[in-house]
Amino acid sequence: MSRIVDEHRQYLTDLPRVDAFRRAIAEVVRPGDVVLDLGSGTGILGLLACQMGAGRVYSVESTSLVGLSRQIASDNGVADRITFIRGFSTTIDLPGLVDVVLADQIGRFGFDAGVFQYFADARKRFLKPGGTTVPSRIELWAAAVESEELWTNADLWSAPMAGFDMRAARGIAMNTGYPVTLTSDQFVSEPVALASVDPTVPLGTWRMEGSMVASGAGVLHGVGGWFAAQLSPSVTMTNSPLDPDRIQRRNVFFPVERPVQLVEGDRVTVAMQILPSEILVSWKVQVHDGKNGDEKARFSHSTWKGMLISAEDLRRTRPDFVPKLTPRGEARQTVLDLCDGVTPLEVIQDEVFKRHESLFENQHKAELFVSEVVTRYSE
Amino acid sequence: MGTLTATDPTSTSSLGMRDMNLSFETKLSTPPYVLVRQVEGESVLLHLVQETYYGLDDVGTRMYLALAAADSIEQAHGQLLEEYDVDPETLRADLVRLAGNLLEQGLLQPSEE
Numbered sequence: 001m002s003r004i005v006d007e008h009r010q011y012l013t014d015l016p017r018v019d020a021f022r023r024a025i026a027e028v029v030r031p032g033d034v035v036l037d038l039g040s041g042t043g044i045l046g047l048l049a050c051q052m053g054a055g056r057v058y059s060v061e062s063t064s065l066v067g068l069s070r071q072i073a074s075d076n077g078v079a080d081r082i083t084f085i086r087g088f089s090t091t092i093d094l095p096g097l098v099d100v101v102l103a104d105q106i107g108r109f110g111f112d113a114g115v116f117q118y119f120a121d122a123r124k125r126f127l128k129p130g131g132t133t134v135p136s137r138i139e140l141w142a143a144a145v146e147s148e149e150l151w152t153n154a155d156l157w158s159a160p161m162a163g164f165d166m167r168a169a170r171g172i173a174m175n176t177g178y179p180v181t182l183t184s185d186q187f188v189s190e191p192v193a194l195a196s197v198d199p200t201v202p203l204g205t206w207r208m209e210g211s212m213v214a215s216g217a218g219v220l221h222g223v224g225g226w227f228a229a230q231l232s233p234s235v236t237m238t239n240s241p242l243d244p245d246r247i248q249r250r251n252v253f254f255p256v257e258r259p260v261q262l263v264e265g266d267r268v269t270v271a272m273q274i275l276p277s278e279i280l281v282s283w284k285v286q287v288h289d290g291k292n293g294d295e296k297a298r299f300s301h302s303t304w305k306g307m308l309i310s311a312e313d314l315r316r317t318r319p320d321f322v323p324k325l326t327p328r329g330e331a332r333q334t335v336l337d338l339c340d341g342v343t344p345l346e347v348i349q350d351e352v353f354k355r356h357e358s359l360f361e362n363q364h365k366a367e368l369f370v371s372e373v374v375t376r377y378s379e
Numbered sequence: 380m381g382t383l384t385a386t387d388p389t390s391t392s393s394l395g396m397r398d399m400n401l402s403f404e405t406k407l408s409t410p411p412y413v414l415v416r417q418v419e420g421e422s423v424l425l426h427l428v429q430e431t432y433y434g435l436d437d438v439g440t441r442m443y444l445a446l447a448a449a450d451s452i453e454q455a456h457g458q459l460l461e462e463y464d465v466d467p468e469t470l471r472a473d474l475v476r477l478a479g480n481l482l483e484q485g486l487l488q489p490s491e492e
Contacts, residue, residue, distance in 0.1 A: 204428070204430075205412065205427040205428060205430075273411075273412075273427065275425075275427055275430065277430060278425075278430070280425075282414070302414060304414045304416055304425060305416060307416070309416065309418045309423060310418065310419070311418060311419040311420075311421060313418075314418055314421050314423065314434055317432075317434055318434065
């Protein structure tokens with residue numbers, strides 16, 4: 001089975017998720033509505049919209065899943081009501097405005113799968129005035145987490161690995177947000193809502209802060225993050241570890257530099273700075289003594305420090321850098337030059353193999369290369 | 380000496396320190412909306428509001444770090460003079476030009492400390 005299809009199997013068998021969207025779509029889609037489904041995958045949200053009476057659904061999907069979802073729509077008798085468009089919603093056009101925009105590009109922490117980029121664009125270009133988005137609001141939640149295991153995974157680089165000094169990687173590991181499944185017994189504080197955001201607002205950098213009180217003695221190893229999405233006036237979907245109806249989606253663990261012993265009443269303050277367009281999160285954590293207010297610890301982390309950047313990467317960004325095509329770049333250029341609206345594919349394949357023979361083991365490999373370029377850049 | 384490169388890498392700033400009413404006694408610091416990452420002696424800066432990346436070469440990085448950490452531009456000048464075999468006035472001119480450029484791009488800010 002295709003891995004991407006198997007990934008969607010998991011989405012479709014996540015019953016709380018499907019049920020939440022079913023109820024929300026029933027609440028917001030009216031008979032005859034025009035609906036836009038962004039990142040439609042198997043097309044499930046569009047199918048649900050048709051079930052609720054949508055007159056027209058535009059399903060936008062960037063991958064080859066679009067062929068499968070077209071077949072599924074046909075098998076379910078709604079092919080005449082769903083228009084499938086292959087591409088990214090930010091680069092396509094629609095023939096008219098829509099009443100409802102749907103998407104589940106929420107990610108694990110509410111912003112990290114692109115919903116804000118897609119919705120901001122969709123609201124500007126596709127949504128009727130007074131139209132509805134699903135979700136209409138997303139909250140970002142956090143809690144202080146005790147988990148020696150999670151923290152140790154990030155700290156493993158402190159000790160020699162395979163007999164070698166790998167400490168250079170620790171700074172990166174400690175500035176990474178880890179997808180994990182958190183459980184409520186790992187919390188050493190009540191959770192706090194850091195922010196509540198309209199996903200159609202223009203992007204920018206968000207600053208948010210929350211303060212939590214240690215609910216007992218424990219150890220602070222990091223901060224857990226998750227989302228709660230308002231899908232419709234009465235339907236919320238969340239991956240909160242505290243919600244028995246949570247969807248099957250992991251949370252995020254943000255480690256702190258070193259564990260901090262907590263006693264009941266200690267205050268843990270988390271200040272986050274998030275740049276959704278770059279999926280960048282900075283987290284500053286302060287711990288204050290609950291009795292006298294003294295600062296016990298202060299940490300500053302950022303996925304900015306966790307990115308892998310090399311001097312070679314930087315060299316290529318300098319204005320005085322003179323780029324030169326690699327042999328594969330030249331082959332790609334050959335393909336693009338031959339996509340002139342006249343030359344058929346078989347001629348392009350032959351020509352690319354002939355001009356760049358040293359790059360390919362055989363003609364078949366050259367054909368695959370050409371297909372990859374043509375699929376991406378031609379119509 | 381150090382160069383400031385960016386998405387919009389205009390040449391040296393036309394807005395110098397004098398225009399921003401700064402003196403050599405001014406303390407500069409990294410604004411909270413700027414993230415700095417050192418990479419093998421060079422650095423990348425991300426301005427979170429503009430959503431723009433900037434790059435500094437090794438000398439520019441050293442000058443930036445000195446400017447952001449010192450109690451005054453004068454002090455940064457003194458520190459750099461100890462590290463580099465350079466004519467003081469040349470260094471002063473380069474430091475002024477880079478500081479002006481960094482200030483204009485919002486990558487440094489006058490600090491009240």
